[in-house]
Amino acid sequence: MAGTGRSIAASATGIQQARQALTRQKFTQKSLALELGMAVSTIHNFFHRTPIYRTNFEEICTFLGLNWQDIATSIDQLWEQLQTMGTVTEKMGLVLVEEQTLGWGWTTSSIYEKSVRIGSYIRVEVNFENSGYLLLLQRDTSGNIWCFCPSCFAPQPHLNTGKTCLPQEGSEITCFPIEGTPGQEEILAVITQIMPSLDWLPQASDEPLQLKEIHLRELLDYMNQHGQYEVLYTEYMITE
Structure with missing residues (x-):
């Protein structure tokens, strides 16, 4: 129980x-x-x-x-609750990776993509004003919600001020392929001053975790109890 x-x-x-x-x-x-x-x-x-x-x-x-x-x-309503706790931001988004820069040596654009094609390669960039622990969640076009930070693609969840990208340098891949079906995807970042005490958080070697209702309920419960957090939200389209 x-x-x-x-x-x-x-x-x-x-x-x-x-x-x-x-x-x-x-x-x-x-x-x-x-x-x-x-x-x-x-x-x-x-x-x-x-x-x-x-x-x-x-x-x-x-x-x-x-x-x-x-x-x-429902999980969709829980996701909407998380969204209402934050603000839409231009400080986070997708960076399109050209074929010739699929390695770690690359420069970022100052404008984040609002639409990317299936088959493209991207990195996720977050621009921190304050240092803290990052919990990065994504809802894909099928409505599934994933925890990408922490995970094997972001083994260091404590980040300093300035720009940081996922996958983090040293991960097994250097960028994410855009797959699946066309539609809207969303990214939500929760930034806290201490590492959230959530038993289900992936470890540094774990694959991204698909979140269920219970995970989002526990996250909301934690945020309501502790109060010190920042939530950033952005969305983009996946096209054929």
């Missing part, structure tokens, strides 16, 4: 199902709180989509005959 320190909130559609179940079972929020032995404020927060402890969330859903995973916020 998940620890009580992890918080979770319901989605808009999920809370509609919960309200219907509450009415169907002829409970009010107050009587439900009494039945479950919970504070009325906990039940109120649940029905107003405010995060509550996961154990309480699961208990409420189980009592109402609902699958808590169907009621919880």
Whole structure:
């Protein structure tokens, strides 16, 4: 069972199902709180989509005959929550790598690409105003979310001020090939002063991790608890 320190909130559609179940079972929020032995404020927060402890969330859903995973916020909604905590930036983006500069010796353009073709090669550049630990997430055109820093492509997550690029120098590859299907991709950078204490963070030798709902919930929970972070966001198009 998940620890009580992890918080979770319901989605808009999920809370509609919960309200219907509450009415169907002829409970009010107050009587439900009494039945479950919970504070009325906990039940109120649940029905107003405010995060509550996961154990309480699961208990409420189980009592109402609902699958808590169907009621919880989806991964797309969690991603949108992360976006709202940051700002769109021009200090981060894709650098197109020409065939003759696929090695480490290369110079960067001052303008980041907003559209790249499948088959191109790119690097991701972030321009830091303050030093810190970088958590770099990408959502691809299929909606999958990946953690690229830290990973084998970014074994050094603590970065100084100025420009830094992924893959980092010394990685097994010098740039990323653009693959997959056309559509919009997004990059989100979370910068913190201390290394986030998240058990799932990839190690320096690990491949990028595909993130699930639980990973984003734990990240949001960590950010809400610690408060000292910067979130940068950018997007670009993949074309044929």
